[in-house]
Amino acid sequence: MAVRGRRILLSFIGFIVFVGVDAFKLHAHASPGSGNITDLASAKAKILLSQPQAPGNASSSGEKAAKEAQRLRTANDMQKGKDQRLPANGTQNETQSQEGASSFGFNVSKMSVSEFWEPYMWVVAALVAVFAVSFELCHRRLADVDLTATPDCGAEHHEHQMLHLFKGIVPLVRPFYFGDERHTAWAYLAAISVLGVIDLVLGLIIMVWSKEFWDTIEKKNISRFFPLILDLCLLAFSKIILSTYGQYIGMMLSIRWRRSMTQWLLTKWLKDKCFYALQLDGKGDVPDNPDQRIQEDARLFVEQTMSLGTGFVTAATHLLSRLPMLLLLSPSYAFGWFYCPGWLLYITLLYSGVGAIVAHFVGQKLISINFGLQKYEAGFRYDIVQIRDNAESIALYGSEPCEEQRLQGKFAWIERVWWMMMCYTKRLGFFVSFYYQTSSIFPYLVLAPNYFRGQITLGTMFMLFDVLWAVKSGFDWFLGSYSELTGYRATVDRLSNFTQAMEKRSGAKCEVKRLPAGTHKAAAVVSGLNVQLPAKVDQRQLWRDANLEVKPGEFVLLSAPEGTGKSCFFRAMAGIWPHASGEVYLPAKTLFLPQKSYIPQGTLKQAVAYPSCATEFTDEDVQAALEAVRLTTLEGRQLQDEANWAMLLSGGEQQRLAIARVLLRKPAALFLDEATSALGAEGALEVFQLLRQPKSLPEGSVVITVSHDVELLKPVHDAHYTYDAESASWKLE
Numbered sequence: 001m002a003v004r005g006r007r008i009l010l011s012f013i014g015f016i017v018f019v020g021v022d023a024f025k026l027h028a029h030a031s032p033g034s035g036n037i038t039d040l041a042s043a044k045a046k047i048l049l050s051q052p053q054a055p056g057n058a059s060s061s062g063e064k065a066a067k068e069a070q071r072l073r074t075a076n077d078m079q080k081g082k083d084q085r086l087p088a089n090g091t092q093n094e095t096q097s098q099e100g101a102s103s104f105g106f107n108v109s110k111m112s113v114s115e116f117w118e119p120y121m122w123v124v125a126a127l128v129a130v131f132a133v134s135f136e137l138c139h140r141r142l143a144d145v146d147l148t149a150t151p152d153c154g155a156e157h158h159e160h161q162m163l164h165l166f167k168g169i170v171p172l173v174r175p176f177y178f179g180d181e182r183h184t185a186w187a188y189l190a191a192i193s194v195l196g197v198i199d200l201v202l203g204l205i206i207m208v209w210s211k212e213f214w215d216t217i218e219k220k221n222i223s224r225f226f227p228l229i230l231d232l233c234l235l236a237f238s239k240i241i242l243s244t245y246g247q248y249i250g251m252m253l254s255i256r257w258r259r260s261m262t263q264w265l266l267t268k269w270l271k272d273k274c275f276y277a278l279q280l281d282g283k284g285d286v287p288d289n290p291d292q293r294i295q296e297d298a299r300l301f302v303e304q305t306m307s308l309g310t311g312f313v314t315a316a317t318h319l320l321s322r323l324p325m326l327l328l329l330s331p332s333y334a335f336g337w338f339y340c341p342g343w344l345l346y347i348t349l350l351y352s353g354v355g356a357i358v359a360h361f362v363g364q365k366l367i368s369i370n371f372g373l374q375k376y377e378a379g380f381r382y383d384i385v386q387i388r389d390n391a392e393s394i395a396l397y398g399s400e401p402c403e404e405q406r407l408q409g410k411f412a413w414i415e416r417v418w419w420m421m422m423c424y425t426k427r428l429g430f431f432v433s434f435y436y437q438t439s440s441i442f443p444y445l446v447l448a449p450n451y452f453r454g455q456i457t458l459g460t461m462f463m464l465f466d467v468l469w470a471v472k473s474g475f476d477w478f479l480g481s482y483s484e485l486t487g488y489r490a491t492v493d494r495l496s497n498f499t500q501a502m503e504k505r506s507g508a509k510c511e512v513k514r515l516p517a518g519t520h521k522a523a524a525v526v527s528g529l530n531v532q533l534p535a536k537v538d539q540r541q542l543w544r545d546a547n548l549e550v551k552p553g554e555f556v557l558l559s560a561p562e563g564t565g566k567s568c569f570f571r572a573m574a575g576i577w578p579h580a581s582g583e584v585y586l587p588a589k590t591l592f593l594p595q596k597s598y599i600p601q602g603t604l605k606q607a608v609a610y611p612s613c614a615t616e617f618t619d620e621d622v623q624a625a626l627e628a629v630r631l632t633t634l635e636g637r638q639l640q641d642e643a644n645w646a647m648l649l650s651g652g653e654q655q656r657l658a659i660a661r662v663l664l665r666k667p668a669a670l671f672l673d674e675a676t677s678a679l680g681a682e683g684a685l686e687v688f689q690l691l692r693q694p695k696s697l698p699e700g701s702v703v704i705t706v707s708h709d710v711e712l713l714k715p716v717h718d719a720h721y722t723y724d725a726e727s728a729s730w731k732l733e
Contacts (some may be wrong), residue, residue, distance in 0.1 A: 143415070143419060144415075146412075146416070165485060165489055168492050168493070168496040169305070169492055171496070171499065172261075172301060172492065172495055172496065172499070173305070175260065175261070175264045176257050176260045176261060176264075179260070179264075181256070181260050184256060185253070185256070185257065185260075188249060188252060188253035188256070189253070191249050192246055192249055192250060192253070192310075195242050195245065195246040195249070196246065196313070196314070196317070197317075198242055199239060199242045199243065199246070200317050200318070200321060202235055202238055202239055202242070203318070204321060205235060206232075206235055207325075207463060207466045207467065207470075208463075209228065209231060209232060209235070210459075210462055210463060210466055211459040211460065211462065211463035212224070212228065212459065213228050213232075213459075214458055214459040214462040214463075215457065215458065215459030216228060217458075218457070218458045218459065250306060250310070253306070254302055254303060254306055257302045257306075258298060258299055258302045261298050261301070261302060262294060262295075262298050265293070265294045265298060265495075265498075265499070266294060268499065268502045268503075269290060269294065269502060273575075273576045274502050274505050275290065276576055277505040277578055278290065278501060278502070278505055280534060280578065286501060287494070287497050287498045287501050288375065288378065288379065289375075289378035289379065289381075289382055290498065291378075291382075292374070292377075292378035292381070292382075293494055293495060293498045296374075296378070297374070297491050297494050297495050297498075298495070300487075300488075300491045301488075301491050301492065301495055304484065304487070304488040304491060305488075307484070308481055308484060308485065308488060311477060311481060312477055312481075315473060315474040315476075315477035316474060316477075318470045318471075318473065318474055319470070319471055319473075319474025319475065320474075321470075322467045322470040322471045322474075323345065323471060325467050326342075326344055326345055326464075326467050326468065326471050327341075327342050327345060329460065329463065329464055329467060330342055330343065330344040330345070330464075331344075331447075331450045331455050331456055333450065333455065334347075335446065335449045335450070336449035336450045336452070336453040336455060337449070344446065344464075344468060344471075345471070347446065348468065348471055348472050348475060349475060351439075351442065351472075352472060352475030352476050352479070353475070355435045355476065355479050356475075356476075356478045356479045356482075358431060359428065359431060359432065359435075359478075359479045359482045360482065362427050362428050362431050363424060363425075363427070363428035363482055363483070363486060364486075365424050366421065366424050366425065366428065366483070366486035366487075367486045367489045367490055367493075368490075369417060369420050369421045369424060369486075370421070370486050370487045370489070370490035371490040371493055371494065372417050373414070373417045373418065373421060373490075374490060374491070374494060376410070376413050376414045376417055377414060379410060380407070380410045380411055380414060383406070383407060383410055384407065387403055387407075391647070392647070425483065428482070428483060432479065432480075432482075432483075435479065439472065439476070442468075442472070443464070443465045443468045443469060446468075447461055447464055447465070447468075511578075511580065511581040512529065512572055512573070512575055512577075512580050512581060512582050512583070512584050513582070513583045513584070514575065514584055514585070514586070515583055515584065515585035522549045522550060522551055522552070522585075523550050523551060523552040523553075523554070523587065523668070523669060523700065523701075523702040524548075524549075524550040524585065524586055524587070524669050524702055524704065525548070525549050525550075525583075525584070525585040526546060526547055526548040526549075526573060526582070526583075526584055527547055527582060527583040527584075528545045528546075528547065528582045528583060529543055529545070529546040529547070529548075529569070529572055529573075529580065529581075529582035529583075529584065530543060530544055530545065530546075530580060530581045530582055531543040531546070531565055531568050531569055531572045531577065531579065531580045532579050532580070533565075533568075533579065534578075534579050541728065542564065542565030542568055542569070542728065543565060543568075543569055543572075543728050543729065544727065544728040544729060545582075545727075545728075545729060546569065546582075546728070546729040546730055547729065547730065548721065548730050550669075550702045550704060550719075551702075552700040552701075552702065553699070553700050553701065553702065554702050554703075554718045554719060555688070555692075555702070555703045555705070555716065555717040555718045555719075556702070556703070556704045556705070556717060556718065556719045556720075556721065557705050557707065557710065557713055557714060557717040557719070557720045557721070558704065558705065558706045558707075558720075558721050558722075558730065559706070559707065559708065559710045559720070559721075559722055559723070560706075560722065560723030561723065564723050564725075566673070566706045566723075567594075567673055567706070568580075569706075570592060570671055570673050570706060572584075573586070573671070574592050574671075586669055587667075587668035587669045588668070589665075589666075589667045589668045589669070590667055590668065590669040590670075590671070591661075591662060591665055591667035591669070591670050591671070592671045592673070593658050593659075593661075593662070593670070593671065593672050593673065593675040594673050594674075594675070595673055595674040595675060595677055595678075596651070596654070597654060597655070597657070597658040597661075597675075598610070598646075599645045599646040599649070599654060599657065601642070601643070601644050601645070601646075602642055603639065603640050603641065603642050604634065604637055604638070604639050604640070604641050604642075604643070604645065605617075605619065605622050605639040605640065607645045607657065608622050608625060608626060608639075608657060608660050608661060608664065609622060609661070609664065610661065611661075612664075612665065617664055619639055621664060622639055622660075622664065623639065624663075625660040625661075625663040625664050626657075626660055628660070628663055628690060628696075629656040629657070629659045629660045629663070629687075629690070630656070630686075631653060631656050631657060631660065633648075633649065633650075633653055645657075650678075651678035652678040652679045652680070652683060654678070655675055655676060655677075655678050655679055656679070656683075656687075658675060659675075659687055659690070659691075662691070662696075662697075663690075663696055666696075666697055666698050666701075667697070667698075667701065668697075668698055668700070668701050668702070669701065669702050669704070670691070670697070670701065670702070670703045670704070671704050671705075671706075672703065672704070672705045672706065672707075673706045674706060674707055674708070675705075676688075676707070676709075676713075677707070677708075677709075681709075681712055684709065684712060684713065685712070685713075685716060688703075688713070688716040688717075689716070691703060692716075703717075705717065719732065720732075720733045721733070
């Protein structure tokens with residue numbers, strides 16, 4: 001299908017080239033090589049005389065033809081007399097220009113649109129129209145995806161009304177410009193503003209220079225020509241320096257702003273376990289892919305805000321600085337006909353206002369399309385990362401074809417959304433191109449009557465061109481930036497939804513009350529704990545008024561059937577499960593170990609020291625902890641070696657590394673959630689024997705273990721609690 005489409009396009013292009021060459025040859029044979037007014041008169045007279053006439057009108061027609069020929073001959077003689085009276089230098093210059101113009105076989109001085117292009121403009125327009133219709137009829141066949149499916153842009157809120165395009169920007173800007181780094185931010189803005197003001201003044205000087213330059217050209221005043229050229233060189237040199245350093249300082253501001261915004265988003269995301277609460281929430285309006293919003297959307301927001309902000313400020317300053325000049329220099333008579341002071345401003349404002357409204361009406365759908373495109377792009381990238389993180393399981397399953405098909409399906413949605421964006425961008429492009437094509441002749445159309453009537457000079461007209469174009473560019477900022485604004489609006493919506501979701505979840509903390517130290521004599525206490533599943537599952541009650549008391553120095557084993565919520569019980573005790581209530585007392589230094597511990601990429605020392613920083617422990621302490629857990633795989637490795645340790649270590653070795661973290665942190669209360677399930681029986685018993693050694697944990701420390709290996713681990717624990725289905729609580733055996 002794609003090959004056939006390319007053949008159709010190539011054949012169509014060849015047809016256009018053939019018609020163009022044939023038309024050019026036809027014009028070359030038909031155009032006169034030379035001639036004057038007398039030849040035209042003779043030809044016209046012959047045509048008039050050769051036309052059949054009625055008997056009563058024959059004599060009158062002959063007289064008219066003779067009079068017309070005589071008139072044109074007289075005009076030709078007068079023209080020849082004027083040419084003979086030209087000064088010598090004028091004749092020499094004209095001869096030189098004609099020789100130079102015809103040096104390549106074309107007499108440029110005699111070229112005109114009416115003679116060369118007008119006969120073929122209708123042909124070209126017709127061919128372009130045929131191409132457009134043909135392309136619209138067949139180009140969708142080149143798409144290899146089903147374009148009838150409607151992409152899901154998500155249930156998140158996104159603005160599309162014209163008056164709300166800039167809603168939500170201030171809360172995202174406030175932390176940097178009114179926070180701890182406000183002095184630095186405003187200093188950068190002040191420097192950029194000063195350079196911008198100087199550049200604006202230079203622009204006004206160039207505008208005045210333009211008037212004097214064109215007046216000099218009109219008067220042929222060569223004594224002022226070269227000094228004006230020198231002035232222009234100095235002005236250009238100054239503008240180059242200012243624009244370069246303005247851009248450089250803008251980049252300094254950009255990276256500073258992005259660092260501040262990234263830190264702000266990370267703090268909100270990690271505060272109060274908000275990242276975990278967002279993952280548990282199953283509502284459709286929960287923002288997806290926080291990694292993309294923190295990394296990609298934050299970068300786009302800063303860059304687009306600076307780009308659009310700089311463009312808006314530049315347009316506004318040029319508009320405000322040129323408005324008085326436009327009002328003062330504007331001719332008193334509109335189009336040279338009727339008196340209307342300031343008419344140029346009114347017509348420019350009306351023209352640009354209508355253009356902005358129509359542009360928004362045509363392209364507003366691009367906001368939701370850009371929002372959906374970013375959503376699908378982020379989802380596709382996340383799925384690829386998932387394959388990397390689960391490479392071993394995928395390789396063992398041999399599920400590469402399944403993963404490839406799944407990723408191709410994900411990318412097909414990206415392609416669908418892209419085609420939607422193409423269609424709406426094309427519609428907007430049609431209008432914007434039409435608008436700017438008409439805008440290019442707008443100054444000439446409105447000022448030409450005044451110039452031809454002698455109401456303004458050539459220099460004044462060119463100066464008004466600059467002023468009118470600057471004012472109109474200011475009014476056209478919205479229309480010219482609309483395509484970028486749609487993507488910017490989508491970025492703002494994604495970040496706004498993300499920050500609002502974090503603020504909402506930060507208030508919905510776990511309702512489990514942490515009792516202060518000294519409340520109980522026991523080392524760990526759970527009182528009246530209620531745990532249930534979230535609403536997205538079935539909101540089933542897992543634990544009802546559960547109680548647990550652990551004495552100092554005691555090792556406690558908890559066992560329960562699958563699906564009873566043992567891990568949820570631990571999460572509620574840790575204060576990260578939002579669907580729980582009750583009271584819990586734990587020592588200040590408490591550590592929870594899940595079944596599969598997270599191991600960050602980086603140095604080996606950081607992998608062992610986690611969740612603390614590597615600098616909090618000496619190399620000797622880290623090495624001693626690794627030797628104590630007998631992690632033989634890492635023998636000979638340096639602590640500064642970097643690798644993906646989660647990929648290098650087996651499940652049992654990862655659990656041994658987690659126990660090494662326990663020996664480093666020495667918690668007063670240790671909770672193990674199937675933390676030895678990947679070890680063999682001998683390895684599991686070895687771990688608990690190590691934990692019971694005097695120097696492994698502080699004196700009086702408690703260990704609470706959740707495990708299915710009751711027969712194996714019961715001898716190494718002091719107490720054993722089982723799940724009571726009737727009371728949905730723990731029962732001591």
